[in-house]
Each structure stands twice: as C-alpha cells, then as structure tokens.
Amino acid sequence: MSTNRRVSMGLAAILAVGGAFTAVAQDSKTLGELKRWHGKLVDSKTAISVADGQQARAEFKKWDLSPDKLEAEPRGQLLRLEIFAALAVGDAGGALAVLPALERELPKAQETLRAKWMTAFVAGDAQLAQQTLEQLKEGGTKEKAIAARLERLRLVGTAAPDREVVAEGGQKFPLRKRGGAILVLDFWNTREAPTERQVAALRGLAEGYAAEPKVEFLGINDDKAEQVEAAKKLAAEKGYKWAQLYEASAGAAALTEPAFHVAASPWDVIIDGDGNVRAVGTASEPEFQYALRAAAEEAKGEYTAVAPRTIEGVAAARAAGEAPAVEAEKKGEKKKKEKEEQAKPEPEPPHNEEAAKLLDQARLYLKTGKKTEAKRLLQELIEKYPNTWEAQEAKRLGIV
Numbered sequence: 001m002s003t004n005r006r007v008s009m010g011l012a013a014i015l016a017v018g019g020a021f022t023a024v025a026q027d028s029k030t031l032g033e034l035k036r037w038h039g040k041l042v043d044s045k046t047a048i049s050v051a052d053g054q055q056a057r058a059e060f061k062k063w064d065l066s067p068d069k070l071e072a073e074p075r076g077q078l079l080r081l082e083i084f085a086a087l088a089v090g091d092a093g094g095a096l097a098v099l100p101a102l103e104r105e106l107p108k109a110q111e112t113l114r115a116k117w118m119t120a121f122v123a124g125d126a127q128l129a130q131q132t133l134e135q136l137k138e139g140g141t142k143e144k145a146i147a148a149r150l151e152r153l154r155l156v157g158t159a160a161p162d163r164e165v166v167a168e169g170g171q172k173f174p175l176r177k178r179g180g181a182i183l184v185l186d187f188w189n190t191r192e193a194p195t196e197r198q199v200a201a202l203r204g205l206a207e208g209y210a211a212e213p214k215v216e217f218l219g220i221n222d223d224k225a226e227q228v229e230a231a232k233k234l235a236a237e238k239g240y241k242w243a244q245l246y247e248a249s250a251g252a253a254a255l256t257e258p259a260f261h262v263a264a265s266p267w268d269v270i271i272d273g274d275g276n277v278r279a280v281g282t283a284s285e286p287e288f289q290y291a292l293r294a295a296a297e298e299a300k301g302e303y304t305a306v307a308p309r310t311i312e313g314v315a316a317a318r319a320a321g322e323a324p325a326v327e328a329e330k331k332g333e334k335k336k337k338e339k340e341e342q343a344k345p346e347p348e349p350p351h352n353e354e355a356a357k358l359l360d361q362a363r364l365y366l367k368t369g370k371k372t373e374a375k376r377l378l379q380e381l382i383e384k385y386p387n388t389w390e391a392q393e394a395k396r397l398g399i400v
Helices: 011-041 050-063 072-089 092-105 110-123 126-138 143-153 196-208 225-238 286-299 333-343 353-367 371-384 389-396
Strands: 164-166 172-174 182-188 215-221 243-246 267-271 277-281
Touching (some): 011 072, 072 286, 092 110, 110 126, 110 277, 126 143, 143 277, 196 286, 215 225, 225 243, 277 286, 353 389, 371 389
Parallel strands (some): 182 215, 215 243
Antiparallel strands (some): 164 172, 267 277
16 A cells, blocks of 8 residues: 555554555555566567667566466466566577476467467577467368478577678678677569558668678579569669669579579578578568577577577577587497597687777678778778787688
8 A cells, every 4th residue: 555545544543453554555566567478479460679678677676476376367477478588588498488387387378389489499499480370270270371381490409501602892791600699681673562561660670780790681582584684673762771782683503593492582590600591581570580589689699699499499509500418328439539639620710809890891881881981890800810810810801
C-alpha cells in the first residue's frame, strides 16, 4: 500500500492487516507490469529495439520474481519475456539458457514453439530449429512455409567457401578468413526484385551498422550479363550504398550457385567472425535482425559466443580452418592427433591494440567510400606495426 494513500480505518486495524494487504497490492502491480511488458516484447510482430530489451532486463531485477513461486500463466509470461529480452539485446546464449525451463512448463504451446524457433534461429542452431519446424508442422503450419525454412537451414553451421571476392570498386571480402568481423551477404537479382519492405529492412540494417567496423555488407547479384546495367540502376534507385558484386561481370566463379544454394531472391546470409554461416533468411524477418545483433555483440565480446550447429548437430569450428574440438577415446586417436598437429597452420602474428584501432577506422572509411583516408591509415598501420596481424590484414585489403 502506498504511504500517501488515506484509508478510513483505525490504527489497530492498519497494524493488523496492513502488511499482508501491501504485499498483495505489490504482487498485483508487478504481475500487471509483467503482462504489459509481455505484450510489448513477446507479442510484437517486429524486431524489438535494443533499448526495450535492456529496459525489460532492468525491470526483471526490480520485480525479483521467482518462476517457481508463480502461477502457470505468469510463470510462462516471465520465461518468454526473459527469452525475448535476451534476443533483443543480442544475448543468444542467455535465451538458450532460459528455453529449457519454458519447454518444461508448456512444451507444445504455440508461444513456446515461437520462442524456440526464434532462439534456435538466432543462436544458429539448425538442429534445434529443424526440430521446432517439425513440431510446428504437426500444429498446422503450412508445409510450403516449413519447406522454405528447411531449405535455408541446410547452410547453417557450415563453413563459408574459402574464397576472397572483389566487389565493384576493388574492395576485397574474404568469406571464410573473417578475422572476427561479421559479413552479411545479400543475394538478389532483377528477376525476383525485392519488395519495398525487404529493401527498407536491409537498408536499415546497413545504415544501423555503418559505424560498426566489425560488421560488413556485400550484395551479390546473379543477373545475366545483359541485365547487369539494369541491376546497377536498380541498386542505385533502392539506395544500396554497400559494396556490390555482379557475378556476370566479375570474371570469377559464381557464389549464388552452387556455393550458397540460393533458392529464391532475396536470400540473406550472416557469416560470423569465425567464417561460419550463422543464419540464412531475409532482412525483414525479426529473427534475422536478432541473429545479426547476436553475431555482432559476440564479435565485440559483449556476450559469450555461440557456435552454430548444422542440422546434423555438428558444432562449427570456432576459428576458420580449425578442426572441431571433439575428444574421442578410441583406437587410432593418437595417430589422428599427430596428423592434426602436422596439418595445423602457422601461428598468427600477434595482435596490437593501437593497430586494431587504425584498422577499424580504415574499415569505416572504406564502408563510407573514403578510400584516400583509408589508404593513409593502412599505410600508417603497416609502417608502425609491421609484424602484427593487423598489418597482415591491412595488406590483404588490397588498397596499399
């Protein structure tokens, strides 16, 4: 009960019942807030802002609610809210940690399956995502929608092709040797031109990460040679300010097929900082936006990195070119380890914090078309820190 609320009862009555009444009032208010936040975050059909996710997490601490002391409905609301708040701020590991409790409570509820799908997609867990799709299919979700999502999952958890592509203007993009930087690939063409909603979402993501050196965007167009000029015109009209690769005029092996098995346009792919496919979808989907947030936050060290998994349940290597860290106690293991030792690549040069700052700033200049400034910084980096990993990366960019 609020201290400034006036009640017409005697002092003795207040002393007798005041404590219990206050507890009930506070619980009722808290549960009302829980329901309101649940509607705002969990019931939203669009991606929740990072700010809302952070605020929701702050509210959890104030409420100090224990799920095992709640009734079934508010308990489910709290668990779902914790999952969606984690997804909103880019904490895929946090969402995965809460999911088992929600599944124990309401394993077949549609709201649980939605939370499970979103979490699996964002964490890059193709096996968990496939299991969820099978459950959704049993619940009546259309087979065409299920098939489309399954097609996308086939790439998740696999290593990107060990190639470096050169976009229009000469900017180079390694697909597997990412060095900790995220790469978003947007496969498109004029035959199946993206909708305005899809274009706006992709443009919004590119603009939102324009100042983030650890996130890069590359458009890949697979129109035939006679359509390339029309494609370039469309890209300009739609505001595609990020780097573009037109396969018909690039003179290199195509990526659209067979490398990325693109089944429809647009087809957006997130490659994580270890060179593994984290997610495949379209930029307008909330789960795709959350997946990019998670990959970016993990790349910056804000949250523990989650290794994507294939449909078969195989965890991706945490660094490109390395074998998965799987222990096996069986005959022949010693010989296998010896071979792996022989096959290990040369150790990377040491990192340098100051060199990393110069490299990040140079990447930002490249993203905004300031090649002269980028070249100046990269030359400075190579001269001052010649034997570092950053100097090696500066040379790889190909503008010095």
